[in-house]
Amino acid sequence: MKYLTTFLFITLLAIGCAGESDTEQQSAEFSGEGVEVEGAWARPASEGRMSAAYFLISNFNDSDDQLIGVESDVAQLVEIHESYEREEGMMGMREVPEVDLPSQSTVRFQQGGLHIMLIQVTRTLADGDTFELTLHFDNSESQTIEVPVRL
Numbered sequence: 001m002k003y004l005t006t007f008l009f010i011t012l013l014a015i016g017c018a019g020e021s022d023t024e025q026q027s028a029e030f031s032g033e034g035v036e037v038e039g040a041w042a043r044p045a046s047e048g049r050m051s052a053a054y055f056l057i058s059n060f061n062d063s064d065d066q067l068i069g070v071e072s073d074v075a076q077l078v079e080i081h082e083s084y085e086r087e088e089g090m091m092g093m094r095e096v097p098e099v100d101l102p103s104q105s106t107v108r109f110q111q112g113g114l115h116i117m118l119i120q121v122t123r124t125l126a127d128g129d130t131f132e133l134t135l136h137f138d139n140s141e142s143q144t145i146e147v148p149v150r151l
């Protein structure tokens, strides 16, 4: 457990901190259908270590939705995480049960913010590899996306 905590901390340092908000209210040219996941990517990791995945989720529906779960066979444990400031200058991260996807908005999963934590990856994820990630929503159908691994 102590090892894991240390490793989380080191990873966090590598992930860094971004101050901007994770949700953006969209303007005129925002168009699409349903819930769309774009720009997915994940960090490389050796087998047994940790990776994180990032993407944008846009909710084009007239009603709010929520991301309520993620699944992948590429890791022993797949969790929705958020980074937060534990105290002045000290970043931590924690699991969140769900993420709000407000109507007509884009929620950004990014380094230093919301992310998908892939704990104990079942194979080495090298730059150029891909894996599948399934996202479950409260109101929309589940989606399986292809996630490229890159630096």
Ligand SMILES: [Cu+2]
Pocket (backbone or CB within 6 Å): 052, 081, 082, 093, 094, 115, 116, 117
């Ligand atoms: Cu995390």
